[in-house]
Amino acid sequence: MNVQNAFSLNAEAYEQVNIIQKRVVDELLSRITDRPECLLDIGCGSGGVYRALKWQPACFVGMDFAEGMLSRHPKADNVTLLKRDFNTQDAFKDLDTFAFDRIISSSALQWADDLDAVLANIATLNAPVSLAIFTANTFKTLYQTANLPPLLRSKEETVRLLEKHFQGNIEVLEYTLTFSSVREMFRYMKQSGVGAGRNVLGYKAMKQLMQTYPLEYLEYEIVLMHEKG
Numbered sequence: 650m651n652v653q654n655a656f657s658l659n660a661e662a663y664e665q666v667n668i669i670q671k672r673v674v675d676e677l678l679s680r681i682t683d684r685p686e687c688l689l690d691i692g693c694g695s696g697g698v699y700r701a702l703k704w705q706p707a708c709f710v711g712m713d714f715a716e717g718m719l720s721r722h723p724k725a726d727n728v729t730l731l732k733r734d735f736n737t738q739d740a741f742k743d744l745d746t747f748a749f750d751r752i753i754s755s756s757a758l759q760w761a762d763d764l765d766a767v768l769a770n771i772a773t774l775n776a777p778v779s780l781a782i783f784t785a786n787t788f789k790t791l792y793q794t795a796n797l798p799p800l801l802r803s804k805e806e807t808v809r810l811l812e813k814h815f816q817g818n819i820e821v822l823e824y825t826l827t828f829s830s831v832r833e834m835f836r837y838m839k840q841s842g843v844g845a846g847r848n849v850l851g852y853k854a855m856k857q858l859m860q861t862y863p864l865e866y867l868e869y870e871i872v873l874m875h876e877k878g
């Protein structure tokens with residue numbers, strides 16, 4: 650395993666939120682060179698993966714449990730959107746009828762309740778995977794400063810589970826996202842929903858965190874697994 654792509658991005662250079670997720674999608678897709686015809690996108694959201702595809706697949710199946718995200722996903726004859734929770738066995742049970750050429754999941758599987766079980770379900774579909782999963786060093790200094798445990802699984806645990814189920818190449822992506830002020834940084838975090846609803850700090854503790862956070866950037870760590878087709 651090697652650490653690749655330690656990018657430093659400047660938040661102010663972009664208008665939109667979710668800069669990192671977009672970057673991760675581009676990284677993931679750049680490793681897919683064979684233009685697979687039938688794709689499954691797990692945790693497809695509002696279509697980050699679909700919009701970034703450089704080819705038009707004959708069949709694209711997007712799965713997400715959030716209606717609000719699916720309603721913003723591009724619709725087309727080749728697109729099937731399934732409102733399903735990937736934490737349930739049922740989400741996968743009839744998917745083998747599609748005969749996927751590749752399974753993609755970008756910035757979603759870190760929210761798996763039992764990643765081992767979800768990866769086992771994905772493996773039953775017998776298609777090569779391209780998966781990007783955020784890990785515990787995401788917001789590392791922020792959590793340390795706030796005396797909070799990390800929200801996500803460690804890199805080591807994520808890699809262990811990926812290697813248990815798949816045979817692809819593993820890479821670790823590290824990003825920093827720089828802001829002109831800590832206030833800007835916290836505003837961005839609120840907008841982008843990166844804490845996934847984690848709101849464990851009260852007003853006072855949050856104010857103190859803003860005063861003591863020692864960096865002008867946020868840290869992100871993502872494990873990427875890509876299997877050859």
Ligand SMILES: C[S@@+](CC[C@H](N)C(=O)[O-])C[C@H]1O[C@@H](n2cnc3c(N)ncnc32)[C@H](O)[C@@H]1O
Nearest residue numbers: 692693694697713714715718734735755757760
């Ligand atoms: C950060 S977004 C990423 C969206 C898209 N893959 C992208 O990269 O632009 C994570 C997505 O995972 C979905 N998600 C989280 N937990 C899920 C679950 N248990 N089942 C299905 N979707 C889930 C969320 O609803 C959200 O749309």
